[in-house]
Amino acid sequence: MRVGTSGLVLNEKLLFEHSDPGRKGYSLPELDVPSSDLPRELCRDEIPGFPELSEVDVVRHFTRLSTWNYGVDSGFYPLGSCTMKYNPKVNETAARLPGLADLHPATPAHLAQGALGLMYLLQEALAEISGFAAVTVQPAAGAQGELAGMLMIRAWHEAQNSSRRKVLIPDTAHGTNPATAALAGYDVVPIASDGVLSMAEVEAHMDDDVAALMVTNPNTLGLFETHIEKICRVVHERGGLVYCDGANLNALMGIARPGDMGIDVMHFNLHKTFSTPHGGGGPGAGPVGVAEHLVPFLPKPVVVKQGDTFRLDDDRPQSIGRLLAFNGNFGIMVRAYAYIRTMGAAGLKRASEMAVLNANYIRACLEETFDLPFKSRSLHEVVFSDRRLAGGCHTIDLAKRLIDYGYHPPTIYFPLVVKGAIMIEPTETESKEVLDEFCEAMQAIAAEARDQPEILHEAPRLTRVRRLDETTAARKPTLRWEAGKDN
Amino acid sequence: MRYLPHTQEDVAAMLGRIGIDSLEDLFAEIPAAVRLERPLNLPPPLAESELLRELRRLAGMNAGVADFHSFLGGGAYNHFAPAVVDQLISRGEFYTAYTPYQPEISQGTLQAIFEFQTLICQLTGMEAANASMYDGASACAEAVLMAVRLTRRHKVLISRALHPGYRATVTAYCRYLDMQLEEVAVAADGRTDPADLLAKLDEDTAGLVIGYPNYFGCIEDLGQAAAAAHAAGAQLIAAVAEPLALGLLKSPGELDADIVVGDGQSFGLPVSFGGPYVGFFAARQKSLRAMPGRLVGETTDLDGKRGFVLTLATREQHIRREKATSNICSNQGLCALVTTIFLSLFGKQGLRELAMQNHAKAAYTRQGIEALPGFSLPFAVAGFNEFVVRVESGDTAGVLAALEDQQILGGIPLGGEYPELQDCFLVCVTEQNTRQEIDELVAALAGGAAS
Numbered sequence: 001m002r003v004g005t006s007g008l009v010l011n012e013k014l015l016f017e018h019s020d021p022g023r024k025g026y027s028l029p030e031l032d033v034p035s036s037d038l039p040r041e042l043c044r045d046e047i048p049g050f051p052e053l054s055e056v057d058v059v060r061h062f063t064r065l066s067t068w069n070y071g072v073d074s075g076f077y078p079l080g081s082c083t084m085k086y087n088p089k090v091n092e093t094a095a096r097l098p099g100l101a102d103l104h105p106a107t108p109a110h111l112a113q114g115a116l117g118l119m120y121l122l123q124e125a126l127a128e129i130s131g132f133a134a135v136t137v138q139p140a141a142g143a144q145g146e147l148a149g150m151l152m153i154r155a156w157h158e159a160q161n162s163s164r165r166k167v168l169i170p171d172t173a174h175g176t177n178p179a180t181a182a183l184a185g186y187d188v189v190p191i192a193s194d195g196v197l198s199m200a201e202v203e204a205h206m207d208d209d210v211a212a213l214m215v216t217n218p219n220t221l222g223l224f225e226t227h228i229e230k231i232c233r234v235v236h237e238r239g240g241l242v243y244c245d246g247a248n249l250n251a252l253m254g255i256a257r258p259g260d261m262g263i264d265v266m267h268f269n270l271h272k273t274f275s276t277p278h279g280g281g282g283p284g285a286g287p288v289g290v291a292e293h294l295v296p297f298l299p300k301p302v303v304v305k306q307g308d309t310f311r312l313d314d315d316r317p318q319s320i321g322r323l324l325a326f327n328g329n330f331g332i333m334v335r336a337y338a339y340i341r342t343m344g345a346a347g348l349k350r351a352s353e354m355a356v357l358n359a360n361y362i363r364a365c366l367e368e369t370f371d372l373p374f375k376s377r378s379l380h381e382v383v384f385s386d387r388r389l390a391g392g393c394h395t396i397d398l399a400k401r402l403i404d405y406g407y408h409p410p411t412i413y414f415p416l417v418v419k420g421a422i423m424i425e426p427t428e429t430e431s432k433e434v435l436d437e438f439c440e441a442m443q444a445i446a447a448e449a450r451d452q453p454e455i456l457h458e459a460p461r462l463t464r465v466r467r468l469d470e471t472t473a474a475r476k477p478t479l480r481w482e483a484g485k486d487n
Numbered sequence: 488m489r490y491l492p493h494t495q496e497d498v499a500a501m502l503g504r505i506g507i508d509s510l511e512d513l514f515a516e517i518p519a520a521v522r523l524e525r526p527l528n529l530p531p532p533l534a535e536s537e538l539l540r541e542l543r544r545l546a547g548m549n550a551g552v553a554d555f556h557s558f559l560g561g562g563a564y565n566h567f568a569p570a571v572v573d574q575l576i577s578r579g580e581f582y583t584a585y586t587p588y589q590p591e592i593s594q595g596t597l598q599a600i601f602e603f604q605t606l607i608c609q610l611t612g613m614e615a616a617n618a619s620m621y622d623g624a625s626a627c628a629e630a631v632l633m634a635v636r637l638t639r640r641h642k643v644l645i646s647r648a649l650h651p652g653y654r655a656t657v658t659a660y661c662r663y664l665d666m667q668l669e670e671v672a673v674a675a676d677g678r679t680d681p682a683d684l685l686a687k688l689d690e691d692t693a694g695l696v697i698g699y700p701n702y703f704g705c706i707e708d709l710g711q712a713a714a715a716a717h718a719a720g721a722q723l724i725a726a727v728a729e730p731l732a733l734g735l736l737k738s739p740g741e742l743d744a745d746i747v748v749g750d751g752q753s754f755g756l757p758v759s760f761g762g763p764y765v766g767f768f769a770a771r772q773k774s775l776r777a778m779p780g781r782l783v784g785e786t787t788d789l790d791g792k793r794g795f796v797l798t799l800a801t802r803e804q805h806i807r808r809e810k811a812t813s814n815i816c817s818n819q820g821l822c823a824l825v826t827t828i829f830l831s832l833f834g835k836q837g838l839r840e841l842a843m844q845n846h847a848k849a850a851y852t853r854q855g856i857e858a859l860p861g862f863s864l865p866f867a868v869a870g871f872n873e874f875v876v877r878v879e880s881g882d883t884a885g886v887l888a889a890l891e892d893q894q895i896l897g898g899i900p901l902g903g904e905y906p907e908l909q910d911c912f913l914v915c916v917t918e919q920n921t922r923q924e925i926d927e928l929v930a931a932l933a934g935g936a937a938s
């Protein structure tokens with residue numbers, strides 16, 4: 001049975017186009033104190049254009065919008081490097097518990113022991129999973145974790161009176177790596193990889209002006225950096241540190257630990273590896289693990305345990321400071337902690353094994369049909385290219401046609417080292433049945449490309465909107481609704 | 488394990504198809520030297536019911552608003568969220584989706600972000616808003632970086648009355664960049680000192696950051712600050728930690744701000760021990776291409792039907808890499824949806840009424856405390872829903888502890904961040920605080936002062 005089908009989909013205007021003066025979607029208690037006016041010169045008139053809607057209007061509006069989306073709850077979401085695993089429902093209940101959701105961040109520590117304890121236990125669990133000496137849970141997302149990590153690396157160098165300028169970044173890296181290095185004031189030096197980093201390449205670039213090497217392991221081709229230990233040794237011998245982008249940790253839980261490989265600092269993505277929902281673009285959380293020598297530089301405050309009590313330690317003179325107004329995305333920490341407690345050690349290891357099994361199974365089912373540029377053993381994801389796709393069809397056409405078959409497309413055109421990359425990460429929460437159906441769809445699309453390529457060029461055909469004009473959107477940007485303008 | 492669907496037969500069949508004998512073989516590329524040869528040392532797995540029991544135990548050790556009358560604010564506000572909000576964001580199509588990179592199957596998220604951007608523009612009086620930042624503090628740091636990019640100058644002035652968490656975040660973000668941050672003093676009335684400001688603004692000043700309202704709840708003269716900044720060729724950045732104030736106050740855009748940032752937590756997000764919240768970021772149309780973060784734009788599909796896409800991505804890290812305007816990738820999408828739903832429900836009338844209630848309750852509380860012997864209000868200038876209380880005896884900790892004994896979280900002590908305000912604490916009053924709660928707070932303070 002093909003999953004993708006058509007059905008009745010409802011159109012929906014913008015909020016502002018629904019608005020009708022006098023409608024209300026709220027209720028407030030009677031004011032039980034005397035009213036009080038601010039000085040008139042400080043006040044605005046009404047907010048022009050703000051909507052006026054009833055509760056029913058609002059509920060229908062967003063319900064209809066939701067039906068135009070595709071989530072992990074809808075179906076298979078093999079988006080490479082994003083680890084779109086199932087988001088357990090009990091975690092949602094957990095984050096909303098009274099005592100957690102309604103706890104103010106300025107609550108005195110002795111009245112917030114449960115929350116501080118949970119943060120501490122999560123730090124400890126992440127440190128054990130990754131092999132690092134300590135973990136901060138403050139950063140709000142992977143990229144902010146990277147920033148925390150690179151600032152710590154810089155602070156460490158300064159503490160050694162070293163003022164190195166360069167950071168080495170392989171060509172397979174996520175764009176956040178170079179962007180973060182620049183934000184930490186470094187010059188980025190791209191280095192070439194041939195699937196994995198070679199010792200020769202690292203040695204050729206590693207000089208006295210290199211502060212750090214940023215790696216992703218397993219990398220974005222789904223390959224383990226087999227020389228990682230030696231790479232770390234060479235970088236260390238020449239006075240540098242090694243940062244690891246932990247986006248792909250889902251391949252390694254209970255199998256191998258980045259901290260044991262010689263890596264100095266790594267961020268986690270709780271919204272990838274630890275099952276917290278991606279929310280259509282966040283909120284995530286990007287805790288950071290560090291080796292012993294970087295502990296003094298951790299962002300503050302740090303959750304510490306003294307005897308049986310927990311507190312936020314702000315007295316950390318070498319800390320890089322804070323990256324958010326408060327304690328980080330606590331609600332996301334609760335979900336990740338719930339996940340780790342549900343899975344346990346054996347469960348997490350099994351998750352990594354099944355994630356890697358699924359990726360290799362997809363590879364085995366598709367490698368005769370699709371070009372596989374790198375042949376060494378895949379871990380959690382596999383990258384094909386569109387080289388063998390017939391009929392003048394490209395990766396984008398395959399991706400859009402997959403939508404008609406009922407799947408979210410893989411990550412496309414990334415990593416940049418593979419032309420027309422098709423990056424598939426199935427995760428462990430998909431069954432063989434789902435993978436078989438997906439592979440059949442991929443085969444069927446490859447056949448369509450050969451026999452009726454126009455079907456691919458015109459895809460998707462079953463969605464509420466067809467391919468969208470991105471060029472005009474960028475050339476003449478309309479980024480908001482305006483009253484009286486024809487939107 | 489209920490999240491892992493593989494049967495033993497499945498695993499065997501899949502290994503066969505791959506052509507290997509065991510799961511172990513999948514990891515053959517990982518050198519033995521770095522393999523973990525023992526089980527992870529983690530607590531044993533819990534069933535769903537056990538997990539909830541454990542989390543309720545932890546939650547029970549915390550003082551939530553159910554147990555205490557809370558007057559804590561300072562950038563995280565206890566406002567009511569209608570049931571609609573949580574019901575709608577709990578739809579799996581919203582919260583289990585990724586960033587809307589494939590627009591044809593992400594129109595729900597994309598249209599909602601477009602609506603969010605519009606609401607933020609309307610609220611702030613600005614012309615362009617992005618799809619969200621992590622929180623108000625990190626949005627503020629990004630605004631500082633944008634002012635430096637736009638002006639190619641290197642000095643940024645930060646009001647000492649700006650939220651301390653925002654100031655610390657700006658400092659950390661700018662730590663290793665070629666720029667200087669300078670603090671502008673607080674005047675006796677609780678607002679940014681205009682004389683100190685004028686003295687520090689010069690031809691190398693890229694921007695000036697002012698809280699609106701500021702950390703003490705005082706309403707700054709943003710128009711005057713904008714005029715001063717512009718006379719020196721600098722950008723005025725308004726940072727709004729309590730955006731409900733904009734239901735009543737003149738918008739920063741109307742007062743000539745160049746960049747407006749803040750936190751949308753007040754609009755439907757629980758205080759949740761500090762996050763997740765949602766930073767917003769708005770600017771002038773002419774600065775559009777210097778903005779950080781994702782932007783959603785309107786366009787049409789092949790049939791001419793209206794649709795929405797992520798746009799102007801050439802500013803972003805996945806295209807521009809080290810030359811990007813920011814390193815941000817994931818933002819706070821679902822939290823932006825929360826604020827969009829909240830603002831749709833409250834709308835034009837509701838936001839104003841809610842803001843008026845907050846102000847009235849704070850004014851009532853303020854009058855009650857001002858009349859007490861032993862307490863005074865150091866800052867006379869108008870405020871929104873927060874104000875500073877001075878403890879004449881100097882024993883702020885003792886007063887707050889006495890309140891705690893009566894199940895009241897009376898406020899945030901200011902001495903840690905402001906040594907000169909060692910004898911002061913910050914009180915926040917929202918629509919959630921009933922008159923009875925407020926009267927109890929005032930009575931408890933009266934009792935504490937008498938003893």
